[in-house]
Amino acid sequence: MTGPTSDRDLPRLTGDIVRLCDDLDRFGFCLADTLLSPQETERVRKTVVLRAQGERVPGDDRDETLAWPQRGGDQWQLLMAGEDGLDHMALHPTAIALARHLLGERIHLSGFSSHIVHPGNQVMDLHTDQWWLPQPVMPGETGTKAGDITREVQPTGLPVPATRPINPAVVINVMWAVTDFTAACGATRLVPGSHLSGVHPDPAETYDTVDAEVPAGSAVIWDARTWHASGRNDGNAPRIGVTATYCGPQFRQLQNFTCGLRPEAQATLSDGMRALLGFELWQSYGATDDFEARFARPGYERASSARSR
Ligand SMILES: O=C(O)CCC(=O)C(=O)O
Structure with a gap:
């Protein structure tokens, strides 16, 4: 292996939060041991499979063996938080503790979805998940303007520690293994230490990996x-992750929960989930009308009460 690590100290499967945080800081990833019981994991698996079937459009003849981006991201099934009885995963204390360790106290859920790697799926392209963040620049230097960023224009390089300032982490992913993740069935592949490079894979x-x-x-x-x-699935069963x-809180979320959630589902959310x-407003951002309110309310409620006065 190249880079700053040797096999001896790579992250290990553990329930020890101190070790998890340390692995995350040093290697850019960590492996949290058994957060869900076998019964609960099976319930989640069934929910995901049902959802995935439900989202399949009649006549869809997509080629399951192609990996993103070759087949355009349809490997992702939307699993809307707040709708499927899976909020305890998004709110899991270990997930939240690791997210807060990396990002600080105030966090938003950016996305909540399943990723199914079907038998025959090829390996995905290596990528980062905050590619949209402008790169730091030196005084006088011109970087890519915020509104001009695409995945393609970001700088590439080697996965070694940078020698100039890099962006901090502003996003973290918790990938729940709903089936066993093995190298043979498409387990997530990662490049240890690449989080400190400040660049993207070519x-x-x-x-x-x-x-x-x-x-x-x-x-x-x-x-x-x-x-x-995600890796290549050479097995004969889907690899399922959530x-x-x-x-x-200052970044745009990947999924638009405030627009996408049915009002009936919104009404059942706990404050923590909301x-x-x-x-929830952050420093006034996300308001519809009242900048002091804890939670935003639909703008049309205010507009219709103003109209009826
Ligand atoms: O499914 C996986 O193992 C990786 C998914 C992924 O690349 C991502 O969430 O950005």
Whole structure:
């Protein structure tokens, strides 16, 4: 292996939060041992499978063996938080503790969805999950402007510690293994230490990766700067993961929960979940009318009461 690590100290599957935080800081990822019971994991698996079937459009003849991005991201099934009885995963104390360790106290859920790697799926392209963040610049230097960023324009390089300032982590992913993650069935692959490089992987290059092999009910957690991808599934059963992505409160969330959640589902959310989903204001941001309110209310409620006066 190249880079700052040797096999001896790579992250290990553990329930020790201190070790998990340390692995996350040093290597850009960690492996949390058995957070869900076998019964609960099986319930989650069934929910995901049903949802995935439900989202399949009649006549859809997609090629299941192609990996993202070649087949355009349809590997992702939307698993809407607040809708499927899975909020305890997004709110799990270990997930929240690791998210707060990396991002600080106030966090939002950026996305909550399943990622199914079907038998025959090829390896995904290595990538980071905060590619949209402008790069730091030196005085007088011109970087890519915020509104001009695409995945393609970000700088590439080697997965070694940078020699100039880099961005902090603003996103973290908690990938729940709903089935066993093994190298043979497409476990997440990661490049240890790449979170400190400040650059992105070059799609034309190959890099040494580590397979995050964890049993069902456990989780693989990575700093969004860490280069990663799902592996190739050479097995005969789907590899099922559920990703809870958290971000700082000042960033746009990947999934638009405030728009997407049915009003009936919104009404059942706990305050903790409402805060996580982005209904809670942060420093006035996210308001509809009252900048002092804890939670935003739909703008149309105010407009219609103003009209009826
Ligand atoms: O499914 C996986 O193992 C990796 C998913 C991934 O690359 C991502 O969530 O950004």
